[in-house]
Amino acid sequence: MWRCGTALALCSFIRLDLPPPSPPYVGDGQSETPIAPMCNLYSQTMPREAVIRLFRVGGNRAAAFAPQPAIFPGHGAPVVRRAGDGEREISLLSWGFVLPRPGRAAKRVTNARDEKARTASFWKGSFEARRCLVPATSFAEPTGRRPAIWHWFALKGEERRPLFAFAGLWRAWKGPLREGAEPVEIDVYAILTTAPNDVVRPIHPARMPVMLSGQEAFDAWLDGSPEEAFALARPFPASAMRIVLEGDKMDAG
DSSP states (O other): OOBOOOSSSOOSSSOSSOOOOOSOEESSSSOOOSSOOSOOOEEEOSOHHHHHHHTTOOGGGBOOOOOEEEEOTTOEEEEEEEOTTSOEEEEEEEESEEEEETTEEEEEEOEEEHHHHTTOHHHHHHHHHOEEEEEESEEEEEESSSSOEEEEEEEOSSSSSOOEEEEEEEEEEEEOSSTTOOOEEEEEEEEEEEOOOTTTTTTOSSOEEOEEOSHHHHHHHHHSOHHHHHTTOSOOOGGGEEEEEESOSOOOO
């Protein structure tokens, strides 16, 4: 049985260079379709040192990681959370909570709807006790099919792709990830979503990820009460966002 998600080393189970996984996976666990219904692709292209600095994590409390121009469900990616001793750490977690389905392959559920996070048993414990920050520099939503056109959203700022965080939840998973596979023991994460703003709505009219910027928001999401954290579950200001790339399925920044 593999164990991963530790802060001090790059786990051999979580791969950072895998192609998109095969279905089944869903955005929020509400749909049976394998087509990504909301944010299921993002990038984190800042170097490790910049991520450590922005999120105020000690170098010895951060896993080794490199910039990733495309992060898909099932991939491993850096996540900022509180360690058992209360200090911040950056660990490599696998994207997508695991939803067991007896007699069928488990689903990876990548997104948590804001209206479900405090009430649904699948999310409630993580929202109350295991919130995390998911560093990112952009995220993508598609239009059309065969081929889809990917539209990449990022923050405005002096840098080409300013670093921000998604509001995340995490938990441990112990069991198989695929039908007939060996059991694993990993830490997994999901991204909270909310209603879209005026930049995202023309591309995805239903949802967008909850985005956080600035130390006050980071601190409130990690350490605030559930009520204080939930107050951050709102559309990011459209005036602070822009579309930075269209067409490609990766954003190298």
